[in-house]
Amino acid sequence: MNNVLAAQNSVIVKRMYMFVRGDNMAVVGIVAGGTGSRMGADRPKQMLDLCGKPVLIRTAEAFAGHKQIEHIIIGIHADWYDEVKELAEKYFGSAVTVTKGGSDRNETVQRIIETAKGFPDVNDDTIILTHDAVRPFVTEKMIDDSIEAMEKYAICTAAVSATDTIVVSKDGSTVSDFPIRSTMFQVQTPQTFRIGRFSEVYNGLSDKEREQITDVCKLFYRKGYEVGLVEGDRKNIKLTYPSDMAFAEKLFIS
């Protein structure tokens, strides 16, 4: 009981401190539900080695040093839960929490949020940055900008202007439209919103909608919310194909 009181007091002190600083405390949800079939490896891509540590540990490290990040929660496929729990303890002690992911991305986000709600300093207003486990090159600036954007938008996503010309093809054989190049953006993560808002949007969906809309930003957009863009980075790549790992190693060393 004393421990609980102590914890509550510590939370109150921290909140007061945050209030004085004018900061927003935030939680990170690292989404690692995939099984990595496209990587052609026997391990999911977030489990592959990147210069001595698994990719998802590198990704967690990128958030761990940020002053506004209070909790990091990894949502991992059930098959990898034990191994990731062990890794998280090895590298972060109790600073990183591991939870089992759901059957799709949004369900994994939902489970991460449920886990976050278990912390005494987390409530519906708490900001959560959801991030792909396979994007270890997220920058401090992206985290700053994402948190700041919460003063303006219900949801925001990191994005970069499209490098290549993008065309639309309805049949996959011929071009059906040439959209204006300067209006096309490639979505990255983090995707950031307040915890309560996600539950409100997600619980308001039909099963069919949940199945069809795999992108959180699109969920919010569908429900009438404006989706803000924050500046991503070309290096903030999603490690998807085997060749990406070689690229990531080069990036990591430089």
Added chain:
Amino acid sequence: MNNVLAAQNSVIVKRMYMFVRGDNMAVVGIVAGGTGSRMGADRPKQMLDLCGKPVLIRTAEAFAGHKQIEHIIIGIHADWYDEVKELAEKYFGSAVTVTKGGSDRNETVQRIIETAKGFPDVNDDTIILTHDAVRPFVTEKMIDDSIEAMEKYAICTAAVSATDTIVVSKDGSTVSDFPIRSTMFQVQTPQTFRIGRFSEVYNGLSDKEREQITDVCKLFYRKGYEVGLVEGDRKNIKLTYPSDMAFAEKLFIS
């Protein structure tokens, strides 16, 4: 005079042979007009070293071995003409022709076509594959498919389905549309068409249209032609940023 006759005879024999084989002869135009400012180097990116040879020499090599390619023409920025001419002679003897590029991409293509027309075996029906000098990873299959597509389309381009989610933002701050992901493609090169068709389309444009439309496929599309898609490759990247060079080296070695 005897040489000219011999050359003409050789062309006639080659054409007959091609007719019997049912092959299409093709020309490659390597577009290297850029000055590489985005690469942050003092040399255009096509001139940077890729495992011992300049990028554009690697690109030319990728086409040089193909059975249907008869001529390779490099269109290069005037500042680099002398150096590239020397390089082409060093690596390819007389098999690769160098010409000065124009003030934009389409004008460079136009100049390459004028150069191509100087060859006795080239006419309006000749297929030309136009290709970015900074995409050295074009494959034989892409070349095959591009030439084959000329039986069906007036123009085709290599493309890959978009890896990232693509969103539309008119103001660069918020998302204005979520296009259907499966319909979005990233355009690569080669972009392939018949020589006479390009001149017809290009000469039919106003100065303003020429200035505004920098993409050859879009030019054709604007003039009512169907634009075919051939399967590109994720590795067929455009070397644009400094980090791309490290990636290219890894790809080249593997």
